[in-house]
Amino acid sequence: MFVQIVINSIIAGAIYTLIALGFNLICKVTRFFNLAHGVYAAVGGYAIFFFYKKLDIGLFLSVPLGVLIAGVTGFLSDKLLFLPLRKRKATSAIMLVASLGLFTALQEAIPILFNSQYKGLRDPFKTKTYEILGGVISEIHILIIASAILISAIVILLINKTAFGKAVKAIGDDEEVAKVIGIDTNRVIGYTFFVGAAIAGVTGILDGFETGLMPVMGMYLLLKGVIASIVGGVGNIYGGIMGSFLLSFAENFGIWKISDVWKDSISFGLLIVFLLFRPRGILGESR
Amino acid sequence: MMEYVLHLAIFISIYSIAGLSLNLIVGYTGIFSITHAVFYAVGSYATAILLTQHGVNFFLTILVGVLIAVVLSLLIGIFLSRFSEDYCAIVSLGFNVIGFAVLINWKGLTRGPFGFPGIGKPSIFDIVLSSKMSFLILSLSILAGVYALCRFLAASSFGRVLKAIRENENAIQVFGYNTFYYKIAIFVIGSVIVSVAGSLFASYLTFINPYMFTINESIFILVIIMLGGLASLGGSVVGALVLVLLPEALRFLGLPTLIAAQMRQVIYGIIIMLLMLFRPQGLIGEYKLQQ
Amino acid sequence: MKQKRNLLAVFSICIIALSVSFLLSGCEKKTGTEEKLTFKIGETLPLTGKLGFMGESMKEALLMAKEEVEKQGGLKFNYEVIFEDDQLDPKLTANTVNKLINIDKVDAVISLDSGGGNITSELASAANIIHFGIAVSPTVADGKTNFLHWTTPREHSRVMIDALNKRGLKKVGILRSNYEDFEVQGNDFRDAVKGTGIEVVSEQVFELGEKDFRSFIAKMKENEKNNKPDIYLVLEMSPGLEIMTKAMMDAKIKTDMTSMMSFETTEEVNLFEGKWYVSPADATQEFTTNYNNKYKKNWVICAPNAYDVYKMIVFAVEHAAKSPSEKPTTQQIAAELFKIKDFNASLGTLWMDDKGMVQSKAQVKIVKDGKFVPIEG
Numbered sequence: 026m027f028v029q030i031v032i033n034s035i036i037a038g039a040i041y042t043l044i045a046l047g048f049n050l051i052c053k054v055t056r057f058f059n060l061a062h063g064v065y066a067a068v069g070g071y072a073i074f075f076f077y078k079k080l081d082i083g084l085f086l087s088v089p090l091g092v093l094i095a096g097v098t099g100f101l102s103d104k105l106l107f108l109p110l111r112k113r114k115a116t117s118a119i120m121l122v123a124s125l126g127l128f129t130a131l132q133e134a135i136p137i138l139f140n141s142q143y144k145g146l147r148d149p150f151k152t153k154t155y156e157i158l159g160g161v162i163s164e165i166h167i168l169i170i171a172s173a174i175l176i177s178a179i180v181i182l183l184i185n186k187t188a189f190g191k192a193v194k195a196i197g198d199d200e201e202v203a204k205v206i207g208i209d210t211n212r213v214i215g216y217t218f219f220v221g222a223a224i225a226g227v228t229g230i231l232d233g234f235e236t237g238l239m240p241v242m243g244m245y246l247l248l249k250g251v252i253a254s255i256v257g258g259v260g261n262i263y264g265g266i267m268g269s270f271l272l273s274f275a276e277n278f279g280i281w282k283i284s285d286v287w288k289d290s291i292s293f294g295l296l297i298v299f300l301l302f303r304p305r306g307i308l309g310e311s312r
Numbered sequence: 313m314m315e316y317v318l319h320l321a322i323f324i325s326i327y328s329i330a331g332l333s334l335n336l337i338v339g340y341t342g343i344f345s346i347t348h349a350v351f352y353a354v355g356s357y358a359t360a361i362l363l364t365q366h367g368v369n370f371f372l373t374i375l376v377g378v379l380i381a382v383v384l385s386l387l388i389g390i391f392l393s394r395f396s397e398d399y400c401a402i403v404s405l406g407f408n409v410i411g412f413a414v415l416i417n418w419k420g421l422t423r424g425p426f427g428f429p430g431i432g433k434p435s436i437f438d439i440v441l442s443s444k445m446s447f448l449i450l451s452l453s454i455l456a457g458v459y460a461l462c463r464f465l466a467a468s469s470f471g472r473v474l475k476a477i478r479e480n481e482n483a484i485q486v487f488g489y490n491t492f493y494y495k496i497a498i499f500v501i502g503s504v505i506v507s508v509a510g511s512l513f514a515s516y517l518t519f520i521n522p523y524m525f526t527i528n529e530s531i532f533i534l535v536i537i538m539l540g541g542l543a544s545l546g547g548s549v550v551g552a553l554v555l556v557l558l559p560e561a562l563r564f565l566g567l568p569t570l571i572a573a574q575m576r577q578v579i580y581g582i583i584i585m586l587l588m589l590f591r592p593q594g595l596i597g598e599y600k601l602q603q
Numbered sequence: 604m605k606q607k608r609n610l611l612a613v614f615s616i617c618i619i620a621l622s623v624s625f626l627l628s629g630c631e632k633k634t635g636t637e638e639k640l641t642f643k644i645g646e647t648l649p650l651t652g653k654l655g656f657m658g659e660s661m662k663e664a665l666l667m668a669k670e671e672v673e674k675q676g677g678l679k680f681n682y683e684v685i686f687e688d689d690q691l692d693p694k695l696t697a698n699t700v701n702k703l704i705n706i707d708k709v710d711a712v713i714s715l716d717s718g719g720g721n722i723t724s725e726l727a728s729a730a731n732i733i734h735f736g737i738a739v740s741p742t743v744a745d746g747k748t749n750f751l752h753w754t755t756p757r758e759h760s761r762v763m764i765d766a767l768n769k770r771g772l773k774k775v776g777i778l779r780s781n782y783e784d785f786e787v788q789g790n791d792f793r794d795a796v797k798g799t800g801i802e803v804v805s806e807q808v809f810e811l812g813e814k815d816f817r818s819f820i821a822k823m824k825e826n827e828k829n830n831k832p833d834i835y836l837v838l839e840m841s842p843g844l845e846i847m848t849k850a851m852m853d854a855k856i857k858t859d860m861t862s863m864m865s866f867e868t869t870e871e872v873n874l875f876e877g878k879w880y881v882s883p884a885d886a887t888q889e890f891t892t893n894y895n896n897k898y899k900k901n902w903v904i905c906a907p908n909a910y911d912v913y914k915m916i917v918f919a920v921e922h923a924a925k926s927p928s929e930k931p932t933t934q935q936i937a938a939e940l941f942k943i944k945d946f947n948a949s950l951g952t953l954w955m956d957d958k959g960m961v962q963s964k965a966q967v968k969i970v971k972d973g974k975f976v977p978i979e980g
Contacts, residue, residue: 026825033817058398106585118344118397119592122538125531126584133577141574142656143842145871149849163853236814236846245814251402277818285809285819286781290413293406300395300403316705319698413810416781425783425811427693429721429742442729517697518725521718521783524694560698574651 026281029160034270034277036166039173041269043228044250046180046262047221051099053197053260054210054217057117061102061127062225063247069095069226070233070242071135074144092226099222102127103215111211128243135240144238165235172231176224177266183220184262193217197260252296258306267307271295318444324549324556325451326512329458331536331548333505336462338534339542340471341498342478344397346530347388347404350411351503353525354381355510360428360520361421370434374511378504385503386496393495408527415522427521431514451512455549458505462545465501474498475543506533539587558583640930641681642920644913645703645712647696647719650688654840657868658715660903661737662686664910664949665713667897672917679927682917685709693718697726704730710930711735711916715905717743717783724749731933733919733940735912737905739784744959748937752908752915752953752961754883756788759863760795762965763881766861767801767834776832776858777806778823778839778847780813785838788863792836804830813843816850823856835860840868848874863965867904867975875970885966885977890949901974907949911961914948915940 048062072094076087106127110120135141147165154163184190192213195203204210228246249272254260257268272295279291299306330352337343358377362368368376388407392400415422434441434450441447465471476484477491485491514520532555540551559576646665648658669684685707687699696719703709704726711733714723717740727734728746735750736743744751767775777792779785793803805826809819837860839847844865851860862880866872886907894902919939923931931939943955950963968975 026821029821029824030818033821036817037815058402106589109589113589115588115592116397118401119588121398121401122535123585123588125535126581126588128581130578130581130585133574133581136651136655137574137578140655141651142870143845145845145849149852149874152853154853154855161854166853236849237842239842242814255399255402276815280818281822284417285807285813286417287413288810288813288815290410293409296406297391297403300399301391304395304399313706316701319701319705416810425781425786426740427718427721427783430725430745517694517722519693519718519721521693523692523718560702 028158030277030281032157032160032162032166034274036162036169037273037277038270039170040228040232040246041249041253041273042173042177042266043169043224043231044246045253045257045265045269046177047224047228048247048250049254049260049262049265050180050193050217050224051221052254054193054200054214055107055111055120057120058124058251059107060121060124060247061131062221062250063243063245064128064131065095065099065222065225065243066229066232066246067132067135067238067240067243068098068229069223070146070229070238071139072226073230073233074139074146074238077146078144088230091230092223095226095229096219096223098131099225100215100219102222103218107218108211108215128247132240132243139240141240144233146234146237165231169231169235172227176227177262180220180224180262189213189216249292252292254306255296256299256306258308259310261306261308261310264306264308271307315444318448320556320560322444322448322451322516324552325448325455326509326516327533327536327552327556328549329451329455329509329512330506330533331540331552332455332458332462332545333502333509334533335537335542335545335548336465336474336498336505337502339537339544340466340478341474341495342397342481343392343495343499344400345392345404345499346401346527346534347392347407347411348503348506348533349525349527349529350388350408351381351385351506352510352513352529352533353411353415353522354384354503355507355512356514356520356525357415357422357428357510358507359511359514360431363432363515364428364430370432370511370515371436374508377507377511381503381507382500385500389496389499389503392499393492405527405530408530412522412526415525422522425521425523427519428514429519431518431520433518434515447516451516454508454512458508459545459549461505465498466543466545470494470497478543535584539584639679639681639927641683642711642930643683643685643707643709644916645685645687645700645707645709646909647687647689647699647703647712647714647723649691649715650686651690654691654868656870657903657905658688660906661715661909663898664894664902664906665913667894668910668913671893672914678917679921679924680930684913689719691716691719693722696722700726704732710933711920711936713737713909713912713916714743717787720751733916733933733936735916737908737912739787741958741960747959748933750940750955750959750961752912752963754963754965755960756791757795758963758965759788759881759883760792762967763792763836763861763863764796764799764801766879766881766967768799772833773800774802774804774830774832774834776804776823776826776835778835778837779806779808780811780839780843781808782811782839788838804832809843809847811843814846816847817854819847820850820854820856823851824854827858832858834858837862837865839865841870845869845871845874864904866970872970872973872975876973877970879967879969879978882966882968882975882977883963885951885964885968886949887951911946911948911950911953915943915946915953915961918946919943 051059069091073087073091076082076090106123110123152163152165154161184193192208195208196210196213200210253268253272254265256271257264275295276288276291280288334348337345355377358380359373362373362376392404395403416424441450473489473494477494481491536551536555537548539554540547648661649655650658687703689695689699700723703712712723712727714720714736717738720736720738720743723734724743724746733748737752739753777789779789835858860878864883866875866880890907919936920931923935923939941955946953953961953963956962966977968977
């Protein structure tokens with residue numbers, strides 16, 4: 026059972042990493058908690074449902090389309106909402122509330138386009154499962170872990186090795202100075218939204234395949250992503266990864282002995298403990 | 313027709329009280345709290361438990377709720393006061409989540425998901441306030457009292473310190489004010505007031521369950537005061553009015569039932585976004601959220 | 604001063620907007636020049652949200668009942684139905700029922716679920732109108748004018764115990780969410796098995812809305828090592844049901860599953876192909892065929908209940924009224940409802956007990972080719 030709990034923690038940690046990655050990226054350059062981030066994941070998931078199940082285009086086309094649509098949603102949310110707010114010198118609290126409005130509007134629009142019933146994306150009878158050291162893991166779980174590793178690597182390379190990444194870091198350090206040295210901050214922020222939301226889209230697609238689609242799926246992912254980010258250090262990519270795994274291990278080992286109904290309390294309890302003793306997160310903030 | 317209007321009026325007055333109390337914390341002092349529903353629940357459950365299981369007089373149950381709210385808000389407030397706005401939001405959200413888990417899982421006390429049906433109406437000296445009109449008079453009276461109290465606090469030197477904390481906490485600390493005590497004080501006061509609102513809520517609705525006290529409720533109260541205008545007392549009432557009436561008014565718009573409820577929520581979200589874009593100080597507010 | 608003016612302006616706008624809406628909605632209701640009096644029945648159902656498809660199906664079944672009743676003719680009154688969406692949120696139920704009672708002036712109201720049902724019972728009693736709930740919790744039927752139409756938890760347990768015994772299954776593990784209805788049912792089952800030779804060897808509870816069942820299932824497996832159940836009794840509805848089932852399949856749990864009603868709340872019926880379970884709704888072939896023909900799809904659980912409730916109310920009203928010129932009082936209607944015996948309905952032959960709860964049978968069914976087929980025990 027110990028092995029299984031470890032495996033479960035890794036799977037959950039991988040999902041949280043994916044959502045935290047996007048969230049941290051956006052947080053790094055905009056300095057506020059975008060509560061709509063979870064919805065980008067839902068958008069990705071439902072887009073895939075539309076292409077894969079409704080229009081019956083193959084997976085190879087559906088997935089990139091789904092990710093693209095999620096990314097575009099993020100990009101547009103910046104251009105239409107957050108950028109105008111930034112131009113009006115809105116505070117981070119106002120942006121938070123605005124993102125709340127966006128989250129509500131988008132999440133409730135989903136059942137209008139599709140209905141609100143649960144939708145599965147895979148056939149569980151056909152999913153292969155493997156045994157490792159006495160624990161089990163299915164192929165979708167392996168895919169999730171692989172994606173988390175791959176995308177983390179891509180993001181880290183992006184941040185450290187590309188001009189875009191350097192611009193992101195610069196804006197994260199100080200937006201005014203970044204402008205002074207010639208970075209078109211608004212453009213970079215826009216692209217960051219695209220990338221962050223696209224990653225969220227991937228998360229939504231994976232989550233959709235593993236558990237299924239519900240219009241409210243974004244909220245769950247968002248909360249995990251926020252906790253993981255804060256625990257790891259807001260805006261810090263590496264911190265987000267560490268925070269995600271700390272969270273997932275705490276949750277899964279936590280409910281080993283106590284009933285599952287307290288899982289959410291454990292998650293937030295971890296957050297509160299961290300904020301009590303190490304408010305800047307494991308690796309410190311980076312924004 | 314009149315009964316329906318009275319029903320809405322009672323809801324509006326209860327939410328006004330809740331809004332005013334949160335406004336003291338968020339609007340005047342700048343503590344961005346999203347855990348208000350927990351104290352709302354304290355009042356509701358105190359009234360529910362004591363009224364249905366022990367036959368305690370309604371007004372005494374309010375008192376018990378208040379006492380519990382004091383203790384709880386002290387604990388939570390001491391913790392929250394250490395954080396800046398956005399962190400405070402997330403942490404307080406966490407307390408709300410934990411609070412909800414307690415409500416739904418501590419079955420011995422709260423009857424868990426079953427909730428409390430059949431909560432009685434308030435009675436004064438053997439006169440039971442069973443009609444909507446009498447309940448409205450009660451809630452309006454309490455609203456008037458709360459409004460007066462808030463006005464008094466806002467205008468007093470205590471209130472000036474709170475506003476100064478909101479504007480620049482460090483600056484006022486330089487002048488020797490122990491901001492910590494002020495923040496705790498107002499957090500407790502605000503939590504106590506919303507607990508009273510919770511007691512009214514439980515008795516009026518006659519049924520409560522944990523699902524009425526989730527983060528959605530805290531956010532609802534927060535949006536009421538943001539809409540009406542932070543640090544604007546009249547604004548809290550206006551905000552409650554609009555947010556209670558809006559979904560009901562939209563109900564009459566005759567949208568196809570299949571999407572009506574979602575459409576309302578979408579409109580709700582759009583209104584929030586438009587508000588933040590074009591009038592962040594709310595309908596009547598004077599204060600835009602600052603860091 | 605500017606603040607006060609703004610306040611006044613906003614206030615006035617709100618009042619005007621509300622008044623206009625009320626007036627507009629009022630205009631739609633024609634003051635009938637028909638000869639018959641109208642009896643209005645209001646329904647507060649989840650028409651949107653997670654269980655929106657359930658509310659929709661109930662609405663359809665009810666409208667079908669209305670059509671059938673009208674086709675038979677000979678009614679003393681006109682019947683009007685008004686639907687409001689409460690998304691299964693009791694606070695909204697308070698709003699919808701208040702609207703139905705005070706604006707639409709309904710003479711009877713139908714509700715779904717225990718939370719909303721409790722609130723509706725209070726409001727309906729206070730307004731002295733008939734209320735028929737479709738819910739698990741018996742408190743919904745408190746009061747002389749409140750009624751309940753749902754197979755009781757004890758009846759479910761009884762049929763389940765029979766079915767388990769017939770199949771030689773002695774050890775049961777309960778898996779459920781902490782939702783009220785499932786807690787009631789689970790508790791009843793634990794009580795009912797005493798002395799029957801069946802043992803509840805474990806009960807695992809998860810939070811309603813849980814998405815991550817992996818470690819929950821790991822614990823299940825661990826429990827199986829000590830005391831393996833012969834079968835799991837699952838008490839949960841969509842979406843938790845599908846998510847948990849898929850996770851159990853991923854984890855290669857071999858133990859079989861059964862449920863009470865749960866399998867009928869999902870669209871992904873193939874997950875439970877071949878599994879037997881206890882269903883509260885043993886709808887007649889006639890009802891099923893008629894519904895299929897009319898709506899080109901299968902009815903969702905609770906739909907037959909809505910159909911029956913409508914017919915029972917109309918039946919009682921028609922029998923209680925002394926003449927078409929005067930609508931019967933609520934007390935008279937209630938008296939007729941209490942007399943209901945051998946009532947032919949979609950759920951078989953029904954009768955009302957003295958607490959106001961309609962007695963209907965539970966039925967063992969099996970999922971076959973994506974359909975829910977009744978079988979003998």
